[in-house]
Amino acid sequence: MNYLIGDIQGCCGALERLLQALDFSPSRDRLWLLGDLVNRGPESLRTLRRLIDLGDAATSLLGNHDLHLLAAAHGVRRPHAGDTLDDILQAPDCAALMDWLRHQHLATFDNGWLMVHAGVPPQWSLDDTLTCAQEVEAVLRGPDLADFLHAMYGNEPARWDAGLTGTDRLRFTVNALTRLRFCTPDGTLDFKTKDGAGAAPAGHLPWFDVPGRRTADTPVAFGHWSTLGLLNRPHLLGLDTGCVWGGCLTAARVDGSTREIIQVPCAQAQRPGG
Numbered sequence: 001m002n003y004l005i006g007d008i009q010g011c012c013g014a015l016e017r018l019l020q021a022l023d024f025s026p027s028r029d030r031l032w033l034l035g036d037l038v039n040r041g042p043e044s045l046r047t048l049r050r051l052i053d054l055g056d057a058a059t060s061l062l063g064n065h066d067l068h069l070l071a072a073a074h075g076v077r078r079p080h081a082g083d084t085l086d087d088i089l090q091a092p093d094c095a096a097l098m099d100w101l102r103h104q105h106l107a108t109f110d111n112g113w114l115m116v117h118a119g120v121p122p123q124w125s126l127d128d129t130l131t132c133a134q135e136v137e138a139v140l141r142g143p144d145l146a147d148f149l150h151a152m153y154g155n156e157p158a159r160w161d162a163g164l165t166g167t168d169r170l171r172f173t174v175n176a177l178t179r180l181r182f183c184t185p186d187g188t189l190d191f192k193t194k195d196g197a198g199a200a201p202a203g204h205l206p207w208f209d210v211p212g213r214r215t216a217d218t219p220v221a222f223g224h225w226s227t228l229g230l231l232n233r234p235h236l237l238g239l240d241t242g243c244v245w246g247g248c249l250t251a252a253r254v255d256g257s258t259r260e261i262i263q264v265p266c267a268q269a270q271r272p273g274g
């Protein structure tokens with residue numbers, strides 16, 4: 001069976017309880033983790049090791065917190081207050097863990113589902129999304145990783161232009177795939193608003209509601225947006241249900257036309273707004 005799982009954020013106990021609830025078997029089942037594997041929760045190191053141990057039974061996407069971990073490990077960013085990455089950064093095998101992390105995905109398309117951590121700009125087709133993701137993945141896996149991590153931060157360019165090149169193009173892709181919630185109909189990304197779908201800034205919409213979105217006919221699964229909560233529409237699954245904030249950890253079983261949502265409640269590891 002195929003399961004898509006929302007943001008774990010280091011809540012490994014919740015992951016274990018969810019796998020039990022699924023009666024998960026690594027020889028029979030496949031998992032797709034929708035990013036933000038680590039940080040803010042209590043057991044980031046244990047979570048990474050668990051995912052690595054799953055081998056081919058699990059495919060992991062990178063979220064903004066996972067990229068932040070790579071940046072912290074390369075000395076590009078200082079850990080923030082509220083980060084819970086120290087156990088990884090101080091682990092004797094930190095370099096090997098980071099090597100695994102940088103080989104994970106920014107987007108993937110499997111079993112008819114396009115999967116990303118945050119969102120897909122309305123102007124991108126499925127092919128555009130996978131191509132742009134692969135461009136970033138190649139840099140993450142290559143010799144220029146540290147330089148790229150320095151250049152990755154920033155909110156510009158906020159609007160897609162097929163003519164973008166170099167660092168600007170890569171930064172736009174990272175911001176779209178790992179940070180997007182709201183955008184304008186012309187695809188200008190907003191990075192300020194973190195509230196639910198009803199809190200759209202003037203002139204903005206949740207990215208998935210933009211009229212004419214080119215991936216509207218492609219099933220898309222994403223995480224990242226805990227204040228949105230579970231989104232379950234025919235071609236959309238939003239699966240960040242705020243595990244780390246005391247919500248649930250959510251899996252969606254997607255086999256052919258079958259869809260089933262399975263959730264386990266989570267202990268609150270961080271206080272919203274804290």
Ligand SMILES: Nc1ncnc2c1ncn2[C@@H]1O[C@H](COP(=O)(O)OP(=O)(O)OP(=O)(O)OP(=O)(O)OC[C@H]2O[C@@H](n3cnc4c(N)ncnc43)[C@H](O)[C@@H]2O)[C@@H](O)[C@H]1O
Binds near residue numbers: 068153224226227274
């Ligand atoms: N290119 C890049 N540029 C910039 N940064 C990059 C980057 N690449 C990586 N990063 C990194 O991204 C990291 C996070 O940045 P942040 O800016 O802190 O991330 P965020 O938007 O708060 O998103 P998060 O992923 O935590 O989402 P969530 O819905 O859980 O939480 C969102 C909010 O919802 C609130 N919330 C959750 N549950 C709530 C509830 N029940 N009620 C009210 N509020 C709630 C929380 O308080 C929280 O503030 C940073 O460490 C940064 O370095």
